[in-house]
Amino acid sequence: MNKKALCWINETIRPAHEASISVLDHGLLYGDGVFEGLRFYHGKTFMLEAHLERLQQSAQAIELELPYSLAQIGSAIIELIERYPEDDGYLRLVVTRGQGSLGIDPGKCVRPGLFIIADELTVMDIRDASQGVGLHVAHIRRTPARCLDPAIKSLNYLNNILARIEANRAGMDEALMLNLDDYVSEGSVDNIFIISAGTLKTPPLGDGLLAGITRAVVIDVAQEIGIRCEQTSLKVDDLKQAEECFLTGTGAELIPVRCIDEHEFGVPPSPLTPRIMRAFRQRIDTYCTT
Ligand SMILES: Cc1ncc(COP(=O)(O)O)c(C=O)c1O
Numbered sequence: 001m002n003k004k005a006l007c008w009i010n011e012t013i014r015p016a017h018e019a020s021i022s023v024l025d026h027g028l029l030y031g032d033g034v035f036e037g038l039r040f041y042h043g044k045t046f047m048l049e050a051h052l053e054r055l056q057q058s059a060q061a062i063e064l065e066l067p068y069s070l071a072q073i074g075s076a077i078i079e080l081i082e083r084y085p086e087d088d089g090y091l092r093l094v095v096t097r098g099q100g101s102l103g104i105d106p107g108k109c110v111r112p113g114l115f116i117i118a119d120e121l122t123v124m125d126i127r128d129a130s131q132g133v134g135l136h137v138a139h140i141r142r143t144p145a146r147c148l149d150p151a152i153k154s155l156n157y158l159n160n161i162l163a164r165i166e167a168n169r170a171g172m173d174e175a176l177m178l179n180l181d182d183y184v185s186e187g188s189v190d191n192i193f194i195i196s197a198g199t200l201k202t203p204p205l206g207d208g209l210l211a212g213i214t215r216a217v218v219i220d221v222a223q224e225i226g227i228r229c230e231q232t233s234l235k236v237d238d239l240k241q242a243e244e245c246f247l248t249g250t251g252a253e254l255i256p257v258r259c260i261d262e263h264e265f266g267v268p269p270s271p272l273t274p275r276i277m278r279a280f281r282q283r284i285d286t287y288c289t290t
Contacts, residue, residue: 005119008080016117026109027096031156033112034058036093037250039121041288043087045077050213051093054153059095061152066095067112080118090121090251096155121251132258132267133247135187136172137236138163142185142208150185150208160188174247176236176260179208184234190249191215192257194234194242195272201242204231214248221279227272236260244269246276254280 005016027033035058038051045051052070059066068076077091093116100109142150143159163175167188175188186192186209193202193215200222205211219229239245245257245265254277256269268274 002119004085005117006080006084007115007117008076009113009115011076013080013083016119019115019117021096021113021115022099024099024102025096025113026098026100026104026106027094027113027155029100029102030097030104031154031158032062032064032106032109033094033096033155034062034064034153035095035155036091036153038091038093039089039250040081040091041088041284043081044288045081045091046284046288047213047217048074048077050216054211054213055093055095057151058153061149062154063106064095064097064112067114073114073116076116080116084118086120089118092117092119094155130268132256132265132269133173134171134258135174135176135260136167136170137261138166138175138177138188140166140177142177142179144180145208150210151205153210164188170261172261176239178236182235183207184236184239185209186212187247187249190247190252190255192239193218193246193248194239195244196238196242198228198272200227200229200272200276201232201234201238202229203234207233212248214250214253217283218248218254218276218280221283222276225275225279227276244273246273253277253284 006013007016007019009019036051036055039046096113097106098109098112140162163177167175177185179185184192184203185207191209191212193200203209222229239260240263247255256267256273257265258267
């Protein structure tokens with residue numbers, strides 16, 4: 001347990017290990033809620049507006065009314081970062097359906113709950129960033145949009161967790177998830193990119209993935225430095241034939257892929273991944289220092 005971790009809950013900030021929610025909260029009982037993960041660097045959140053917009057879209061998609069306005073949530077975040085003892089960290093913003101009866105009916109829940117945790121980042125091990133991560137193609141498929149749209153960042157991550165369990169069992173760092181049509185969708189907590197013949201490629205949103213905010217920034221910075229980018233459906237073989245491959249996510253930032261099961265990529269990757277990584281880092285620094 002990290003003693004530095006803080007939690008904003010019920011309009012007050014307290015040590016995270018002292019904060020609690022009801023056992024009758026449907027966020028806990030049914031995974032009925034939505035969340036965001038975001039980072040702050042130099043004391044300022046990166047891409048806050050985009051995260052708040054996605055939070056609102058996720059909440060609307062499950063007919064969950066946010067208990068505070070986006071402006072109020074933004075102020076709570078600023079207050080939390082000011083109180084947090086480090087300039088860099090990770091924020092987890094969670095909105096739950098709130099307390100209800102033991103039945104599934106969200107209509108019986110009184111008021112949605114919201115809490116925000118500030119902590120250090122332990123989502124991806126820093127060691128992985130230099131060595132690259134190993135992916136395992138999961139047997140379980142990404143939930144199709146007609147069942148639970150992967151664009152909704154809900155508290156229901158069992159689909160992703162089952163894929164990660166498979167990856168763990170295979171001795172790999174992360175799962176590569178496919179959709180029901182055998183196309184690549186994403187990792188369990190990140191989006192995937194390849195570089196093939198000088199073009200950056202990533203699956204389109206229609207292939208069943210979260211519209212990653214890092215994904216959007218990476219597409220933007222790559223184009224800015226003159227790298228062509230395509231959102232196109234990809235099969236595992238397309239990934240294996242690519243020269244470079246990396247994952248993106250708030251936790252991972254940009255992290256090279258070392259291998260997909262038995263298929264090895266060159267590590268460190270070159271020549272385009274390091275250029276994109278540098279441009280991405282520069283974007284963070286510019287965004288968070290101005
Ligand atoms: C399933 C999934 N895909 C992709 C991502 C990457 O999204 P972002 O770049 O917005 O963090 C995440 C982040 O948590 C995720 O959970």
